[in-house]
Amino acid sequence: MILPFLIIIPLLAAFLISLISGEKDNWAIVLSILAVISLLALAIFSFFTTGNKTFVYEMSGWKIPLTICLVQDALSSFMLVIVNLIALTSLMFSVTYIRQHDSPWKYYALFMLLITGMNGVIATGDIFNLYVFMEIALFAAYALVAFGGKAEEYEASFKYAAMGSISSTLILLGVGILYASTSTLTMANIAAELQTKNPMVMYWVAAIFMAGFGLKSAIMPFHAWLPDAHSSAPAPISSMLSGVLIKALGIYAIIRIFYNIFGAPQIFLTIFMVLGSISIIVASYLAMGQWDLKRLLAYSSISQIGFILLGLGIGTKLAILGAVFHILNHAIFKSLLFYNAGAVEMALGTRDLRKMGNLRGAMPVTSGTSMIASLSVAGLPPFNGFFSKLIIIIAAVQSNNIIYAIIAVIGSLLTLAYFMKVQRYGFNGENKITELNQSISLGMKSAMIILAVLCVVASILIIPGIREVTLNPVVSVIMNKTAYIQSVIGR
Amino acid sequence: MTVYILCFALLLVGIYGVLTKRDLIKIILSLGIMGYAVNLMIILFAYKKGAGFAIMLRDGINTNMVDPLPQALILTSIVIELGITAMLVALAIRLFQKYKTFDITKIRRLSG
Numbered sequence: 001m002i003l004p005f006l007i008i009i010p011l012l013a014a015f016l017i018s019l020i021s022g023e024k025d026n027w028a029i030v031l032s033i034l035a036v037i038s039l040l041a042l043a044i045f046s047f048f049t050t051g052n053k054t055f056v057y058e059m060s061g062w063k064i065p066l067t068i069c070l071v072q073d074a075l076s077s078f079m080l081v082i083v084n085l086i087a088l089t090s091l092m093f094s095v096t097y098i099r100q101h102d103s104p105w106k107y108y109a110l111f112m113l114l115i116t117g118m119n120g121v122i123a124t125g126d127i128f129n130l131y132v133f134m135e136i137a138l139f140a141a142y143a144l145v146a147f148g149g150k151a152e153e154y155e156a157s158f159k160y161a162a163m164g165s166i167s168s169t170l171i172l173l174g175v176g177i178l179y180a181s182t183s184t185l186t187m188a189n190i191a192a193e194l195q196t197k198n199p200m201v202m203y204w205v206a207a208i209f210m211a212g213f214g215l216k217s218a219i220m221p222f223h224a225w226l227p228d229a230h231s232s233a234p235a236p237i238s239s240m241l242s243g244v245l246i247k248a249l250g251i252y253a254i255i256r257i258f259y260n261i262f263g264a265p266q267i268f269l270t271i272f273m274v275l276g277s278i279s280i281i282v283a284s285y286l287a288m289g290q291w292d293l294k295r296l297l298a299y300s301s302i303s304q305i306g307f308i309l310l311g312l313g314i315g316t317k318l319a320i321l322g323a324v325f326h327i328l329n330h331a332i333f334k335s336l337l338f339y340n341a342g343a344v345e346m347a348l349g350t351r352d353l354r355k356m357g358n359l360r361g362a363m364p365v366t367s368g369t370s371m372i373a374s375l376s377v378a379g380l381p382p383f384n385g386f387f388s389k390l391i392i393i394i395a396a397v398q399s400n401n402i403i404y405a406i407i408a409v410i411g412s413l414l415t416l417a418y419f420m421k422v423q424r425y426g427f428n429g430e431n432k433i434t435e436l437n438q439s440i441s442l443g444m445k446s447a448m449i450i451l452a453v454l455c456v457v458a459s460i461l462i463i464p465g466i467r468e469v470t471l472n473p474v475v476s477v478i479m480n481k482t483a484y485i486q487s488v489i490g491r
Numbered sequence: 492m493t494v495y496i497l498c499f500a501l502l503l504v505g506i507y508g509v510l511t512k513r514d515l516i517k518i519i520l521s522l523g524i525m526g527y528a529v530n531l532m533i534i535l536f537a538y539k540k541g542a543g544f545a546i547m548l549r550d551g552i553n554t555n556m557v558d559p560l561p562q563a564l565i566l567t568s569i570v571i572e573l574g575i576t577a578m579l580v581a582l583a584i585r586l587f588q589k590y591k592t593f594d595i596t597k598i599r600r601l602s603g
Contacts, residue, residue, distance in 0.1 A: 131568075135571045135574075135575070139575065142578055151586075151590065154582055154586045161578060162518060165526075169505075179561065179564075232601070
């Protein structure tokens, strides 16, 4: 069984890092990179061995209604690969970046705790356990947002922590009501029990969860904390938060709960579509007005989450495929863009697009990869963002949701517009920049290059022969409403 | 039924405090009240009138007992809330050092 190790390894690494680190951060770096490489290897191995099967791990020898179980199916191993891939590049980027701050070993310990929480949320099959792991990840995230120690960072972290506590309380309330009505906490048993209960219970709990997980994934009416938190955090943490945290804690939990437990009631799919399209349009509009590069990227994250939610709301097989593919693509290109912003901030000491300029000569890797990432997020072929957006739009047209298709196209064009602005002012501007405050280290460059290559390579996942073994099992986990119950209980 | 309504009222008091208060410490306390309301509600779900505690007795098992699982859940949740509250208070102290105030209308360097 692989899954327990995906939680044990980062937790142990966090413990050991805080135990053995002194003034220098060398051991912390070695330990955390070793831990994340082994996690990524385990996650990739589990992704390619899982296929259409489901493995269940029951903790400490108890059987399923009594135990805390870990469930490994195509969806969870897909998410695990994304989380640990972005975590590895983020660590490579952090090595020199985080030495600007005091006592970097604390950063690595908290980083490992963040990965523990996210892996736990994805792996678990128990709804209260999901809440506990979510709190572990959020706790590390609050501390990491404030890691820089400036006034704005404390402000953003407090805002994030206050909003996060409200949403966690709502989620705990929902878990409590589910337990009261079904007398079990295992997700598959809850799903089986709910089919025999009055559907009003499900609607009430789903409404509470919609608010709770909506806050976690920053869908439009619940988005207020995201631009502050994601733009104030250190760049590698911004990429972890924007790239994977809102997906692991928000979108993944929404998929698991609304599709696998509640069986995708139509009214909530409509709510997903409406909120998704509001997110796409309003967040794109707000992003256009930003001059702070990281704030612009944070608003862009809200709008791309809107695309994922729109795909989930349409709910046909093709739309879910697009949404799942967009989860991967958004993790790749948004992390890359935050690394670019972090590299520019380190080299020039500013995030303001008007103070940046022509960086092609001084920072060729950064400006080149940012061009690839911008084209990818704006949805131009042959980069990965094009295919996932195209699939979502085609699915919207096929299911007779022409208005939503038009909204998605407009959102895509607005995305292109504000990334044109980034390129025009930020990386190909007028004032020539020749000397940098700090040079960009090899680790940072290689993190950016790996993700830029993945921006192109990830497109091949959509080719029919490869799609059958990679994305289709994930889609079938989401689409088969009773299969999750069968595969966990009825083995 | 009345206790559930009172419990929900306590939750609403907490939400009201978070949304309307301008003092950082009062916001933290309101978040605490929200947490207590939810904890109390989950304990109430397990309550059964006249039932005993859920442990083994010397002469066999107590057949009329309350559900022990919510109590275990609430212990976990109390510990988590303790951690989050400590984190929020630490952030409030740092914010006070930087801004010399607890008033959130004056802590506005980030534009929403």
